Amino acid sequence: MTAPIRVLVCDDQALIRTGFATIIDAQPDLEVVGECGDGRTAVDLTGELTPDVVVMDVRMPVLDGIEATRLLAGAGVAQPAKVLVVTTFNLDEYVYEALRAGASGFLLKDAPPAQLLHGIRTVAAGAALLAPEVTRQLVGRYAERIRPAGDTPQVPLTARELEVLRLIADGLSNSEIAEALVISHETVKTYVSRILTKLDLRDRVQAVVYAFRHGLVA
Structure with a gap:
C-alpha cells in the first residue's frame, strides 16, 4: 500500500x-x-x-x-x-x-x-x-499594481506559448485552454511544460506570478 x-x-x-x-x-x-x-x-x-x-x-x-x-x-x-x-x-x-x-x-x-x-x-x-476565481480577481484588482512601468520586457516564448501563458494567468485549466484554442489536452500539457522549462519556473502558480510581473495580463 x-x-x-x-x-x-x-x-x-x-x-x-x-x-x-x-x-x-x-x-x-x-x-x-x-x-x-x-x-x-x-x-x-x-x-x-x-x-x-x-x-x-x-x-x-x-x-x-x-x-x-x-x-x-x-x-x-x-x-x-x-x-x-x-x-x-x-x-x-x-x-x-x-x-x-x-x-x-x-x-x-x-x-x-x-x-x-x-x-x-x-x-x-x-x-x-x-482556483480560477482567485486568479481572475488578482487580474482584475492587482494587474496595474503588479505590472511594471514602461515597455513590456522581452519574454523568450513563441506567440502560441505566450497565448497559453496568458490563459493560465486568466485562471483557465488545461481542459479550458484546450477548448479555447481548439487543441488537444495533451498539446496544452506540452505547451505548459515548455513554458515552465523556458522560464525556469516550478509550476503554474509561478507562471501566473511571472505573467503579472511581466505585464502579460490584459
Whole structure:
C-alpha cells in the first residue's frame, strides 16, 4: 500500500484546525502529523516532521503565514516544502504575496471539503493549485499594481506559448485552454511544460506570478 500523504495543519483558530484535521484524517490516503497555531511553530514543526504538505493560514501571531511560507518554500530554500495556503482573505494582496513567497496553491476557507482534499493531493503530487476565481480577481484588482512601468520586457516564448501563458494567468485549466484554442489536452500539457522549462519556473502558480510581473495580463 502507498504511504498516506502526511499533512501539517497551521491555523491560529483551534476550531478551524480541528475541523481541517478531522476532514483530512477521515481520508485513507491522508494523515495529519501535526497541528500548530502560528507561523514560527509551523516552520519548526516542518523541519521536525517533514510533512508532504503544509496547510497554512495567512493571518497568525508570532510569524504570519506568508513569511512562514517564504521560509519554507521561498527562493533559495534548499529543500522547499509544499505549502497550500487556505485563508478567509481573498481580494487583497495576501493572495499575490503568498504566491510570491512560494506557495504551491491557494484556497479559500469557504471552499467545500472536497476542494481542500483535492488541493492537498494536488500539491502533494507536485502540481500547483490556484482556483480560477482567485486568479481572475488578482487580474482584475492587482494587474496595474503588479505590472511594471514602461515597455513590456522581452519574454523568450513563441506567440502560441505566450497565448497559453496568458490563459493560465486568466485562471483557465488545461481542459479550458484546450477548448479555447481548439487543441488537444495533451498539446496544452506540452505547451505548459515548455513554458515552465523556458522560464525556469516550478509550476503554474509561478507562471501566473511571472505573467503579472511581466505585464502579460490584459
